Amino acid sequence: MSRRVTTVSSGAPIIGRLAVIGLGLIGGSFARGLRQSGLCREVVGCDPDPATQQLAISLGVVDVMTDDLATAVQGAELILLAVPVLAMQGVLERLAALDLGQAVITDTGSTKGAVVEAVRAAFGHLPPRFVPGHPIAGSERSGVEAADAGLFRRHKVILTPLEDTDQSALALVRRAWQALGADVEDMPLEDHDEVLAATSHLPHLLAFSLVDTLASRSENLEIFRYAAGGFRDFTRIAASDPVMWRDVFLANRDAVLRSLDAFTRDLSRLRAAVEDGDANTLLGVFTRARSAREHFSKILARRAYMEPMQTQSINFIASPGANVQGRIRVPGDKSISHRSIMLGSIAEGVTEVEGFLEGEDSLATLQAFRDMGVVIEGPQRGRVTINGVGLHGLQAPPGPIYVGNSGTSMRLLAGLLAGQDFTTELTGDASLTKRPMGRVANPLGEMGATIETGEGGRPPLRIRGGQSQLKGMDYVMPVASAQVKSCLLLAGLYATGSTAVTEPAPTRDHTERMLKGFGYPVKVEGARVTIEPGHKLTGCKIDVPADISSAAFFMVAASIGEGSDLILEHVGINPTRIGVINILRAMGGDITLSNEREVGGEPVADIRVRYAPLKGIEIPLDQVPLAIDEFPALFIAAACAEGRTVLRGAEELRVKESDRIQVMADGLQTLGIKAEPTPDGVIIEGGEMGGGTIDSHMDHRIAMSFAIASLRATGEIRITDCIHVGTSFPGFIDLAKSVGIVIRQEDNA
Ligand code: S3P
Numbered sequence: 001m002s003r004r005v006t007t008v009s010s011g012a013p014i015i016g017r018l019a020v021i022g023l024g025l026i027g028g029s030f031a032r033g034l035r036q037s038g039l040c041r042e043v044v045g046c047d048p049d050p051a052t053q054q055l056a057i058s059l060g061v062v063d064v065m066t067d068d069l070a071t072a073v074q075g076a077e078l079i080l081l082a083v084p085v086l087a088m089q090g091v092l093e094r095l096a097a098l099d100l101g102q103a104v105i106t107d108t109g110s111t112k113g114a115v116v117e118a119v120r121a122a123f124g125h126l127p128p129r130f131v132p133g134h135p136i137a138g139s140e141r142s143g144v145e146a147a148d149a150g151l152f153r154r155h156k157v158i159l160t161p162l163e164d165t166d167q168s169a170l171a172l173v174r175r176a177w178q179a180l181g182a183d184v185e186d187m188p189l190e191d192h193d194e195v196l197a198a199t200s201h202l203p204h205l206l207a208f209s210l211v212d213t214l215a216s217r218s219e220n221l222e223i224f225r226y227a228a229g230g231f232r233d234f235t236r237i238a239a240s241d242p243v244m245w246r247d248v249f250l251a252n253r254d255a256v257l258r259s260l261d262a263f264t265r266d267l268s269r270l271r272a273a274v275e276d277g278d279a280n281t282l283l284g285v286f287t288r289a290r291s292a293r294e295h296f297s298k299i300l301a302r303r304a305y306m307e308p309m310q311t312q313s314i315n316f317i318a319s320p321g322a323n324v325q326g327r328i329r330v331p332g333d334k335s336i337s338h339r340s341i342m343l344g345s346i347a348e349g350v351t352e353v354e355g356f357l358e359g360e361d362s363l364a365t366l367q368a369f370r371d372m373g374v375v376i377e378g379p380q381r382g383r384v385t386i387n388g389v390g391l392h393g394l395q396a397p398p399g400p401i402y403v404g405n406s407g408t409s410m411r412l413l414a415g416l417l418a419g420q421d422f423t424t425e426l427t428g429d430a431s432l433t434k435r436p437m438g439r440v441a442n443p444l445g446e447m448g449a450t451i452e453t454g455e456g457g458r459p460p461l462r463i464r465g466g467q468s469q470l471k472g473m474d475y476v477m478p479v480a481s482a483q484v485k486s487c488l489l490l491a492g493l494y495a496t497g498s499t500a501v502t503e504p505a506p507t508r509d510h511t512e513r514m515l516k517g518f519g520y521p522v523k524v525e526g527a528r529v530t531i532e533p534g535h536k537l538t539g540c541k542i543d544v545p546a547d548i549s550s551a552a553f554f555m556v557a558a559s560i561g562e563g564s565d566l567i568l569e570h571v572g573i574n575p576t577r578i579g580v581i582n583i584l585r586a587m588g589g590d591i592t593l594s595n596e597r598e599v600g601g602e603p604v605a606d607i608r609v610r611y612a613p614l615k616g617i618e619i620p621l622d623q624v625p626l627a628i629d630e631f632p633a634l635f636i637a638a639a640c641a642e643g644r645t646v647l648r649g650a651e652e653l654r655v656k657e658s659d660r661i662q663v664m665a666d667g668l669q670t671l672g673i674k675a676e677p678t679p680d681g682v683i684i685e686g687g688e689m690g691g692g693t694i695d696s697h698m699d700h701r702i703a704m705s706f707a708i709a710s711l712r713a714t715g716e717i718r719i720t721d722c723i724h725v726g727t728s729f730p731g732f733i734d735l736a737k738s739v740g741i742v743i744r745q746e747d748n749a
Contacts (some may be wrong), residue, residue: 012350014175015040019076021091021156023047024241025139027082028147032061033180036149044596046072052144061147069094073103078172081107086247088115092122104169106131110196110244112160112189114251128166131173132190133159136200142241153181160189197255202263204245205256207238219595280387284375291370316591316703316719316733318710319742320691323611326739329569330551332357332544334728335482336410336572336602338365339514340479340542341376342416342490344386345369346394347518349539351382355570356544360727361406368413371397388539392491396422400460403428405657405700405727406434408483412511414440414461415487418449419494421466426459431657431698431724432534433459440487443475447491447499472497472533477653482507482576485529489515489522492531500530505625508576513601517542531735545572545604550729552580553704554631557741558609559589560640561711566739568607579627581607583634587641591700616643616686624649629656632705636666638684639673640712657724659701667694667706671713691715700724704732707743 018030018040027045035043045062046069047053053065066072073079073095081511083091088109105127108684109115112132120126137155139146157177161170174184187195214223214231229383249256266285273281327344337357342365344351356379367382368375373395378384403409403425410426414437417424427433438457445451448471450464472495477484485501489511492499504527512522518537523530558564573593574580585591590612593605614637623645627634631653638645653660661677667677670692674685689712696703696719703722710717722745725732734743 004241013039013041015077015172016041017044017076017078019044019072019079020062020291021046021072021079022083022087023052023061023065023144023147024082024244025142025144025146025148025151026135026137026143027080028056028061028150030080030108030135030176030180031056031149031392032059032084032147033149033152034176035060035062037179039076039176039179043600044076047144050433054146055144059144061149069519073098073100075101076103078176078354079103079105079317081105081109084244084247084307085109085111085114085251089118089122089539092118102129103170104131104166106133106173108133108135110134110200111253112192113251116160116162116189117354123327126162126164126225128164129169131159131161131165131169131409132189133157133173133177134196135177137182138240142244150181155182157182157184158187158192159184160192162189182297184709186612193252193255194258197252197518198259201248201252201256202259204237205242205249205260206263207235208245211235211238231296234559236296244579247251280375282446283377283387284373287377288370291367293729313720313748314722314725315746315748316707316717316722317475317744317746318707318712318713318717318719319636320710320715322711322713322742323564323742324554324557324566324739324741325564327552327569328735328739330360330554330571330735331729331731333510333547333572334359334362334549335408335508335510335546336514336542337362338412339486339510340544341365341369341384341386342412343514344377344384344388344539344542345374345536346416346493346537347386347388347537348390349388351386351388351518351539351542353378353386353542353544355382355546357547357728359730360383360404360724361409364403364406365369365409365413367709368397368401368403368409369394371399371401382544386539388537391536392419394422396465397424400425400427403432405724407427407432407657410437410459410461411483411487412439412490414444414463415490416493417463417465418444418447418451418491419470420463423465424463426461426463428459435459436655437461438481439481439484443473443484443488444491446471446475447471447488447495449491470495473501474500474502476502477504480505480507481652482509482511486511489529489531493520493533495533498530498532500597502528506576507625508574510574510602513574516541517601541600543599545599545602546570547728548572548574548577548580549629549701550732551607553635553708553729553732554739555584555589555591555607555609556633556637556705557708557736557739559584559587559591559612559614559637560708561740562611564609564611564711566609567691570604571607573603573605573607575603576626579623579625580630582623583617583627583630584609584637585617586617586620587611587637587645588639589614596609614638614641614686616641616645616684618646619648619681621649622719628652629701632660632664632699633708635668635675635682635684636705636709639668639671639675639686639689639709641686643686645684646685647683648678649680651680653681656699656701658697658702660699660702663695663697663699663702664705667702670694670718671709689713691717693718693720696721696724698724700727700729704729707732707736708741712742713740
């Protein structure tokens with residue numbers, strides 16, 4: 001029997017006939033979507049159910065409807081099998097007996113191993129024009145009446161091509177899903193079944209089971225009357241198609257059992273914690289789960305900066321000619337935030353942190369310690385509570401520790417992890433993977449640590465624990481790096497004998513100050529810092545000052561924007577960080593400090609900056625390590641100054657989140673400023689700055705520097721790839737707008 005409706009599609013078809021076998025929610029949505037896309041000349045549906053046939057026609061889901069497989073696939077160029085997984089075998093056997101010509105066959109089964117086996121059994125081999133597929137989309141609604149042309153829009157479709165899969169067949173299937181707005185990805189078949197068992201099959205099993213358990217209790221009516229909120233959210237998927245799900249569990253048995261066993265084990269642990277009143281275990285599981293869930297939500301909302309998300313891009317568009325006014329507090333200091341988590345975790349007792357920077361970098365450190373079993377509450381409006389586990393209480397993390405863009409996390413953690421008796425792997429994003437780690441791996445190796453690095457001493461780092469006891473050493477650092485110094489001091493906590501580090505120039509001393517704040521003795525004699533093992537850290541309170549590195553953008557903004565007058569509150573003015581103040585003042589900047597005080601061992605002040613004409617200078621060499629992160633912003637000041645500014649001795653800038661010398665010089669030249677990079681610095685001639693498009697090279701500080709350049713530019717500045725601004729300065733755009741900078745964000749998700 002066949003039924004037909006008139007086609008309404010438009011556009012140039014690239015597929016003649018599409019045959020969709022099984023017109024449930026998925027098959028129906030695929031048929032309807034492709035029919036509307038105009039990609040196929042004709043869409044034929046095949047389903048044995050008369051009601052489905054009638055609806056498919058009356059709803060306009062297909063052009064032609066039949067209950068005969070041979071009729072449906074005759075002359076078809078693409079055949080989609082959208083029947084339940086266990087019905088696949090029968091359909092495939094009938095297909096194998098037909099002449100399919102050059103037709104491409106694909107399917108939508110939720111488990112791929114079973115479908116591929118069914119294909120092999122039916123055809124006696126794997127036809128190269130068969131492309132296994134699985135759309136990760138669905139709804140608790142089922143049947144052709146729920147068919148929705150937009151069901152797959154912005155959903156993932158996983159294809160699991162096999163060794164012999166024909167590339168043109170793969171391309172055609174990909175093209176068809178893309179026409180429905182899906183994100184198509186390839187994945188090895190075994191990975192697909194394992195991942196789906198954990199992320200889809202197990203949750204469905206739990207939802208079905210929970211509803212069944214509650215429904216079979218005698219007071220069920222009463223229970224369901226009160227079962228709004230959590231119950232409804234958790235069990236929404238128990239309304240899904242029972243036959244389809246029965247088949248999934250039968251077909252993906254082994255992978256589901258592995259996930260179910262892991263879950264059962266963890267559930268028993270939680271049961272024991274409830275029974276024993278073990279508050280710490282409960283809080284540990286809940287805080288870890290909550291933060292993981294927030295992390296996943298970001299990924300799902302395409303906000304995270306993680307590797308798979310780098311396709312997302314954010315541009316800043318800053319308009320010329322504003323100035324800045326008002327009183328603001330920029331987010332907490334990044335360096336101090338990292339250290340508060342690290343030292344709080346290995347301290348005994350509770351550490352309460354206020355003003356914690358909720359940026360991606362410091363959150364990466366926080367997550368690393370959660371992964372190592374530390375119970376950390378928050379962050380909530382900058383408050384974090386760390387339940388320290390003591391120097392020897394960290395546990396092996398469940399997998400590699402991913403620290404994203406954060407060099408500080410990787411370098412400091414390397415030292416701490418070298419002292420543990422478990423093995424860890426530290427990984428990072430594409431930018432971090434280019435940065436040098438030999439500077440920590442080599443001296444740690446001299447202390448007796450076993451560390452493998454990626455090619456050329458770059459990440460990932462594999463730190464083998466428990467190999468041999470670390471030995472203290474006397475190390476003279478070849479580069480002025482607080483990260484290297486801190487890494488070695490942290491390793492020194494676990495070494496025999498004393499560990500001394502001598503720096504060629506003063507670098508930030510937050511680690512030394514904070515160790516003392518935790519009651520751990522540290523000896524500082526000039527450029528040499530020494531630490532001995534055998535003491536302990538005791539939990540304490542930490543008040544994180546506002547980050548002078550973030551304040552620097554606004555200090556430069558106020559200095560260059562005519563008429564500006566801005567107060568930055570509670571900024572950390574640690575003497576090892578105030579290069580930006582010294583340099584701007586030397587250039588003629590009008591900067592005054594007030595309300596100077598000390599909080600938790602760190603000096604802070606309110607900083608007032610008023611517009612003042614700047615002049616070019618030779619930046620004193622001794623200021624370079626003290627302003628190492630602030631140079632991108634200072635280069636903007638130099639571009640707005642009268643005359644020439646020369647920076648030397650700053651080759652370190654070439655190995656930051658980007659090559660900041662080259663990238664800044666390129667950007668300034670785009671805006672019409674003469675900026676000549678040198679091996680260890682730059683020469684900038686101040687002048688009139690125009691507008692233009694700047695590539696931030698995914699470097700947060702480059703993006704923010706050019707955003708403030710707009711105050712003096714004569715045209716609009718568009719900065720591309722600004723997603724990483726969240727690593728150090730969440731809320732930058734809003735704060736910038738609040739003081740008068742005319743800037744907006746453009747999301748290209
Ligand atoms: C940091 C030290 C600096 C700095 C980085 C943070 C720290 O790096 O650039 O953003 O927290 O110790 P180096 O010490 O390697 O110069």
